[in-house]
Amino acid sequence: MRALVMGASGGIGSAVCAALSRAGDEVVAVDSPRSTVAADHRRHVVADLAEPGAARAAVLRAWDLYGPLDVLLHVAGLYPARRALESTEELFDTVMAVNTRSALMAATALAELCERHGRGAAIVFTSSGGALRPRPGTTVYAASKAALEAVTRGLALELGPLGVRVNAVAPGFVAVGSALNPVPDTYVEAIRAASPAGRVGTPDDIVPGLLWLCSADSAWVNGHVLATDGGAGLGSRTAPSWLPS
Template sequence: MLNLDFAGKVVLVTGGAQGIGAAISQLLARHAATVVVADVQGETARATATALQAQGFRASACQCDLAEPEQATALVAQVLAEYGRLDVLIHNAAFFPLTAFADITPPLLQRTLAVNLQALFWLSQAALPAMRAQGGGRMLVTSSVTGPRVAYPGLAHYAASKAGVNGFIRAAALELAADGITVNGVEPGMIRTPAMDNLGDDKLNAAIARNIPLGRLGEPGDIAAAMLFLASDAAAYITGQTIIVDGGATLPESTAALH
């Protein structure tokens, strides 16, 4: 039987205030998890948590800039101090301003790697002792098809960070399997979120949708559903893997085959 009951479990979602992160927070809360919404935008995180509370769900908010290692560590410590446990860590926060490769500066590259990749190390390290003491847990991350599978102009820095994320998933899964901790990820394709405004206008988005086999851009809920499964007991025998959620966009050898 598919067990999607998270009663008594605590879930931390970084970048949880809007877009994909908000959808993940909402769906886990609907399945009885206590959800901590962490985001660099503190007011938005608090609004998201308050909205969940108004629906009768258990949620709280934390402001955190994951480009700072000490803040990532402090975030996990705060969750453990408040709730006494952490069952599911979901690193969803990301930074990816559209920038031509030739124009990428050291500060821009550093922040991209710090938020997208390095924070995954610090968050996971901080959560590890508690998960070991509990006898297991879930470490999940929002990766991307950009980098591990395909390329997008202006996102060399982002692609490099997400390729690194997938490497982390595989290596950490091997190291933590004996502790009952699974490490997995979701690779979104083009998802309709506020962050997509960085990539182009409605005309470009419509053109992209026409070249997706399922004929539409993804919605945040599409990613949240995959995360819900990987966080659940139903995925207990899955580790070191990613689920591609892209409407089939990475399948065609040529987009001409779709027309």
């Protein structure tokens, strides 16, 4: 299996690249010009996913350089913390470009190639529990992920007859220690205390869902958003309660 991983240097991206490599699959890594991902993967494509046309060009280049692609994993994303009243058009456009537009454009580029060559493929996006449960400061991010889930369903409907499946995972909070999307320790602790699992997620918690949706084991799953959140979507253990303490 040859998999194109967009956002390969991130916490989830690097974890899924490692898992694919351990399984003997070929990985083509895509990340920004500022990333060191090229040093970690023999097969790589550089792309700034915020730029128009970059995602599509990355898929075409990967196919031309390394051969037909069986899987597209889009795990790239921006997670800015900004109050709604402080959000700008530039912020909205950038987040939507990376989190949503690049996923759509990459998927349609791959589908066109698959149709031309008579091949199928599995496409898996990375959404978020925030698509349904925004937190203060995540309005723009939540909008991008809600749009991504709509893209998932729409593409699944249209691309299914081509043999191209489109699904997504929706993690809860995942601690990745990102310099690009830094999160205060106090926030991480609050999430841990509220979690039904008693801890926050790690990239390794998300990888099995991503790999399953890529595999033949999920061949009859299409247009689905798989919650991989340790039960966070059920509610908070620290929510107000009338029960005696």
